[in-house]
Amino acid sequence: MxxxxxxxxxxxxxxxxxxxxxxxxxxxxxxxxxxxxxxxxxxxxxxxxxxxxxxxxxxxxxxxxxxxxxxxxxxxxxxxxxxxxxxxxxxxxxxxxxxxxxxxxxxxxxxxxxxxxxxxxxxxxxxxxxxxxxxxxxxxxxxxxxxxxxxxxxxxxxxxxxxxxxxxxxxxxxxxxYLERAGRVPSGIPVPRGLQDVASLSLRMEGATNITVSGRVPGTTLPEAEQAYLAQLRDQGWSVTEARQEGFQETQLSLTRTGLRGEATLRQPAAQQSVDFHLSLMRAQAAP
Structure with a gap:
């Protein structure tokens, strides 16, 4: 349901x-x-x-x-x-x-x-x-x-x-x-493997593009999803800083790479075997 x-x-x-x-x-x-x-x-x-x-x-x-x-x-x-x-x-x-x-x-x-x-x-x-x-x-x-x-x-x-x-x-x-074309993740944007129910948005601004992606990773827990995503990010050359929220099933990550910076949130809703994902990323126009 x-x-x-x-x-x-x-x-x-x-x-x-x-x-x-x-x-x-x-x-x-x-x-x-x-x-x-x-x-x-x-x-x-x-x-x-x-x-x-x-x-x-x-x-x-x-x-x-x-x-x-x-x-x-x-x-x-x-x-x-x-x-x-x-x-x-x-x-x-x-x-x-x-x-x-x-x-x-x-x-x-x-x-x-x-x-x-x-x-x-x-x-x-x-x-x-x-x-x-x-x-x-x-x-x-x-x-x-x-x-x-x-x-x-x-x-x-x-x-x-x-x-x-x-x-x-x-x-x-x-x-x-817009939604008819918003279910695709832009090329080069780091999202967890197996992400479903994707909603993405790209805004072209002065000198940069603001990209957001939301979705969920089914059949997993927050520690499992976090560990897999961190390994994926580091394999792809991202620098990552973690910030856990006390009292919540949630982890926030700050991501940086040449020409890119952003914030990712992984959150496990109560009594659910899935993890919600949200990424906000700023990419400079000259970045790959």
Missing amino acids: LKQLSAHPAFRTAAVLGAVAVVGLLLGVGLEEVRYGGARSELERAEAAADELDQEAAAQSGPTRSKRDEAILARTLSYFPPYPNGGRPEALAADYLGADTPIAVAWFSTQDSSDQVLQHYRKFLLDEGLPVVGVRFNDNAGYVGYWVSKDDEVRLMSTLHQGGETLVFVSSARMRN
């Missing part, structure tokens, strides 16, 4: 979309810097057809937003209530996976923990009777949201706690077209 759920389009889409929202800031590169070969996005076409920003907005107190930013906020924030202890929401990016994959991401920050934010929105969704999807990657990151089957759209709240605050990414996306 769990295997069937993990392969469901809602869970696969959520895994990829959660990675899109969290990984950009995790590696210190803003998603707004993504470039996609000059193809005009849905948002760009809407901007081209819109009039210039109303001049009255400039006279209002406080910072103003462009029509582009207002459109992104409308496509994300309208599905969730404001967070009680959150800061001012801001637009982050839209439609950066191509014209056939509508997506929008906004963000805000809070002093509350990642878990506090996730639990708040999980309760809201359950109270509304919505079909909740979610993952807690570790103490500092995770996502919660729901899938709208008639629109083929996933709407998420993704969290990343760093530097004493939690960044919350609000996103909505219709990613069926």
Whole structure:
């Protein structure tokens, strides 16, 4: 049953979309810097057809937003209530996976923990009777949201706690077209042998490519999967630093090689004979 759920389009889409929202800031590169070969996005076409920003907005107190930013906020924030202890929401990016994959991401920050934010929105969704999807990657990151089957759209709240605050990414996306090509691991990316239910994402940025891969290794335990993956990495010339999480069935690895750096997480869910895997990797444009 769990295997069937993990392969469901809602869970696969959520895994990829959660990675899109969290990984950009995790590696210190803003998603707004993504470039996609000059193809005009849905948002760009809407901007081209819109009039210039109303001049009255400039006279209002406080910072103003462009029509582009207002459109992104409308496509994300309208599905969730404001967070009680959150800061001012801001637009982050839209439609950066191509014209056939509508997506929008906004963000805000809070002093509350990642878990506090996730639990708040999980309760809201359950109270509304919505079909909740979610993952807690570790103490500092995770996502919660729901899938709208008639629109083929996933709407998420993704969290990343760093530097004493939690960044919350609000996103909505219709990613069926992307998922049809997202089940393949890019060449040269180190993933455990036997990885299944793969969801991958490559974002071309200024001077680098950000690659994420998620999946699971069936029929194994965390110590077995960790030992095999470490041996594989070292055989392939990677330098590895381990960091076990006390009290959790989880290991985090920092990976470096010439022109590449990243973070991998291996986690064994309770009472399951499988290991969840998540890799975030930054590759310089000149790297092999």
